[in-house]
Amino acid sequence: MDLMKEFHPIIDDAEDNSVVRCNMTSCEKCIGRSVSMCSALKDHEVKLLSDISMNISKRSKQVICAEGELAEYLYNVQSGCVRISKMLSDGRRQVIDFLFPGDYFGLVCNNGYNYSAETITDVNLCRMPRNAILEKIKEIPAFSKKILDITIHELLETQEQRLLLGRKSAKERLCTFLLTINARSSNGGHMKKNHIFLPMSRADIADYLGLTIETVSRQFTILAKDNIISLENSPLVRIIDIEELQLIASGG
Amino acid sequence: MDLMKEFHPIIDDAEDNSVVRCNMTSCEKCIGRSVSMCSALKDHEVKLLSDISMNISKRSKQVICAEGELAEYLYNVQSGCVRISKMLSDGRRQVIDFLFPGDYFGLVCNNGYNYSAETITDVNLCRMPRNAILEKIKEIPAFSKKILDITIHELLETQEQRLLLGRKSAKERLCTFLLTINARSSNGGHMKKNHIFLPMSRADIADYLGLTIETVSRQFTILAKDNIISLENSPLVRIIDIEELQLIASGG
DNA sequence: CGTGCATTTGACCACCTTCAATAAAGGTGG
């Protein structure tokens, strides 16, 4: 797990979890993000929001919030990787998404959270009270529009995923997954080109793609044997033939 | 197809499609709906909206809007059943949803419509210009909140569907489908209890559930043989044992 | 009554799952 630390060296070793009040400095870093909802706010409004927001640090494999729990907070991932999942009553799990820096969660829920969120790596989060956000929606139309845009974007992605689960083969699913992660997790820019950092387990990927661990593993092996990817340095995957990957992903 | 007419006797036989300006009377009927976005509007605002909205009637099996097409309008289904679907590049189709009275479509899209909408039965629609709606979002916060609620609801349903496609067996999928339609399509109240009206084809259901026509048909037969449902009068399905149906749907 | 389309049913096969064994990686304590 050396690579884990290498790519997520954010958290002070002194303590497992920390909660500190946000300051404008941390928010200003955050504002830079293109899809950030804060971009719809004036400086003094950001100040108001930052005053009631917290910077949260969590170690890997910890629960951030649980399905059904009263939804008090909205979160923004600042560093690391978070897993969002739902459970069927019989214990089967569906991983809804893997979140990377810039992604939100906790916005879309009916009273309680409708999914659980757990850290996969060490993670830094911005935690905002949902009440305050919902107030802002009523007050600031531009902010409201931004929230709607984020939700719409999430909806479009979920629809794509539905198509994947409904119609694609195991191989197509894995290729699509690799391309998606490649596009989304640039990991703050310090990833070598064509290298994908996969901090999640095979079980996580399987539950995301609607497959079993074994099938995922086999498909990885096949892709490596066909010289489309390389699995040499473990949590990293190197894409050798991205055109082929795209071809398979789109059903060719 | 007599039953089709019986349950959707709305359209004047004189013409295939009609387009007439909305009036307050038709809007007032519409306002009654609990999730209607118009409920967030004042009377005079509804008047403004109704002035630029149209009541559209379409016969069955007609295209309302096509994937990719410039998204000019937002629609509300007033009667009948509409199918929303997407295409994969290789021709595979994913049915996103079946819409019933009170449901919206055309709201969530990035520039062009991101799905096609076709009529399954004869249909009455309320057609509103998207521009005007997006203006209202900026002007009226309560309206904006309503639109967000509708989008969030759509997202939650899509996530449920993902779980279904990713983790459920053919039998579980069909049972879930029957229960969902049973809950949603009360068909204006003139359906006998425990009777589901299924105007869509087996192909539609298959593409909705991520299965083949044959598998859907087989599962229908099995459920009928097990005395869980009855298929005696064709587009209608009678639920005999709803507890069993729920048990199977939830993975028992 | 015949035509065309949707649905049902059957036979066979492929893909993915399940079950099981092995290998590799990580964590802990001496």
Place this chain on the structure above:
DNA sequence: CCACCTTTATTGAAGGTGGTCAAATGCACG
């Protein structure tokens, strides 16, 4: 630092679910 144990990943063999292909049946409509 290494031995031991636990967890995760890989690989193999067998089995089942659902897909594919094909034929038959049913149903609406001319």
